Amino acid sequence: MPAPSEVTAPERLRCDAARNRERVLSAASEVYGERGPAFTMEEVASRAGVGIGTVYRRFPTKGALLDAIALPYLERILSLARAAGEHREPGERLETFVRTFAERHASERMGSGRLWDSTLGRPLRDEIARVVDSLLDAARKAGRLRPDVTYRDVSVLLWTLTSLIDATDQIAPMVWRRHLDLLLDGLRPGGPRPLATPPVNAEEWERVVTSSAALRLH
């Protein structure tokens, strides 16, 4: 049975390699989530259970690895946006997207910062732009969004939001939720409803202010 073996052998090889690639990638995402871009290649390697040489075989540069982390990240964003587009109430779609995105980011420590960068994800980003634009349209038509908000505004918003989540979620998980409510609802009076999240209380705030949380924002 040379055929099958010949077929499967390379397949398996690729399988192992691919598995390792995945392991490195998820280890990198993990470490990135914990320590930001200051993570060590060696740490990624050891957490992936491979030698450092293996990491470098797949990603010849730390930057390349960061770029690679970005792609699944973007893909998840896209799928969240698409899922939000299925929401029954068109007026809720945008908010649903932003909120689920934030929750997912907090729970899965999706990458951030550098990950919005890199030209690698261009087509993906374009597609995300299209989908999010449709969410904006729906929200606008439902009278739930001021007409002058663009995709880029939302993007910047998500961008700063992820930084805030990274910096505070572990020590004061309500901070970013409150901030998100404010962002979504606006600062002006006359809003139709009170903010869903209560103001940040003293203990949480204490933790934020005394920890090095702010450090991570830079």
Added chain:
Amino acid sequence: MPAPSEVTAPERLRCDAARNRERVLSAASEVYGERGPAFTMEEVASRAGVGIGTVYRRFPTKGALLDAIALPYLERILSLARAAGEHREPGERLETFVRTFAERHASERMGSGRLWDSTLGRPLRDEIARVVDSLLDAARKAGRLRPDVTYRDVSVLLWTLTSLIDATDQIAPMVWRRHLDLLLDGLRPGGPRPLATPPVNAEEWERVVTSSAALRLH
């Protein structure tokens, strides 16, 4: 002759020491403004015109030095808040504070990130809280602010804003201004006035997305 010598010598020393402390501090602020927390202790020393040992005598740790930078930073914030409190229109005071703070941050590269941290500035921070609270009050009474916004909400807002400014001001200076408009004006429709800043255009956005700007957000 213990008195004179002990009086003058330490006095002088204290003088020199104080002068050195100031030099180190302003050198550190300068370098921090230029390179963020990645600056080198040696660089601070040489820019202050002292030996690196002197830096360490005053600030036993790089972290301590960062903490120390925060104080003048907080002082400037306080003075901006106070100045804004003098604004003729009480309803404008909060917005004036936030906007001048942002502009100052952008132009003088006031420290950020880590600088919000540290327990050193506690009394200062408390005073800032008081003053900003009065701005909030005024804005609320003038019907320019939703009633449930707290000092901490504003603080988080400023916090994320400085990150955005640090990351984008040099390559796309309109990005954070637009975002700030949105923050101040809210995302809901029916706002009393159109946003002052036009949407981010394609070129600027391109620059942000292709540069490593996002990197600096972490």
Added chain:
Amino acid sequence: MPAPSEVTAPERLRCDAARNRERVLSAASEVYGERGPAFTMEEVASRAGVGIGTVYRRFPTKGALLDAIALPYLERILSLARAAGEHREPGERLETFVRTFAERHASERMGSGRLWDSTLGRPLRDEIARVVDSLLDAARKAGRLRPDVTYRDVSVLLWTLTSLIDATDQIAPMVWRRHLDLLLDGLRPGGPRPLATPPVNAEEWERVVTSSAALRLH
């Protein structure tokens, strides 16, 4: 059916193997010519169009590969020596050999340094010794060579010459030619003819001294 399969399969394999061996060898010579012993095994593999494992199957060590490169090198030397032995004027044969060898080395970047080493080429080297000895004899009999010069003297001369060629040919191609003239003609006065190559001029010398040419001599 053990016979046919065993006969053809190994035959083919041997064929392929031999072809691979050759490919690896010429790739290695090529890379060696370009970068000296600093070349990478991976580079040899990829230029030969085989996997790196294949390289290691044929040559268990980088040193072994270097040794193997030496053989064709020695063969070319031998053929040059034999060709020089055909020269009409017996008195010219030695000089012809040395000069054509040097030119070939310069133009084809024949291997050098390590290539004189290795015990692999023993019989070949012995044969070269025999042929060059005959050139020496002829030169001696023609009164063109001092009687006490041996094959080993010539060998050392060629050895240092190749180093000089490697180091200077690309940046100052006259340097080694002048040196060779001196070597062949002697340093003492009263020589029958002036040196054919003019002294190295300032520009060329400058290039040698300021470049990292000397580095390559080690």
Added chain:
Amino acid sequence: MPAPSEVTAPERLRCDAARNRERVLSAASEVYGERGPAFTMEEVASRAGVGIGTVYRRFPTKGALLDAIALPYLERILSLARAAGEHREPGERLETFVRTFAERHASERMGSGRLWDSTLGRPLRDEIARVVDSLLDAARKAGRLRPDVTYRDVSVLLWTLTSLIDATDQIAPMVWRRHLDLLLDGLRPGGPRPLATPPVNAEEWERVVTSSAALRLH
């Protein structure tokens, strides 16, 4: 006694630093002599008995260290040339210089290769050129040197000679001496005296050919 202490303290500091600098330098020369430019910074550090950081404080780059090795090397060459210029017999001066240079190079493992390079030693090199030129003049006037030999010819000769010495002195110390005799005396017949060094014998040659001596020539 504040004055003396103040005077000596910095002096001592400088002393220690200078001592370390010297240690690093001589360690580097030593290692360079043994392994050529492939030496390790760590090795230099440990042999100098200092931390690797100290090496980098004095010589911010491996290249800088190599450059620094070159200077004392050039100085020694200059002093040898000057000493040779004092030789009673003007006709012997050049040869004396070349021979003592070679012996010193062999015994003290003076640097080589890269050391001829670098623009650092420019003035020193110019001075060497002047002195050696005077040796050439003297030799020429004494009828001991063919009139067309220039300083650059001698320089190339010394250059290749050091390579040969580095490569062979430890395993076959007569090889380079014999070669030097040949260089100095010329290859043509009719020379006034037989070569002082006997031909390389089989054992020595064997050692050269089988060792990796040749490797060091590249």
Added chain:
DNA sequence: CATGAATGAGTTTTCATTCAT
């Protein structure tokens, strides 16, 4: 046999921190 994935010791360089002077 061929492949190329995996390995990890080794290299250069940086920088926060200590300590002798």
Added chain:
DNA sequence: GATGAATGAAAACTCATTCAT
């Protein structure tokens, strides 16, 4: 007190070599 020399633990990256497929 001030100085800056010394330290050495990392960190990013390379490459000869081994080994599973």
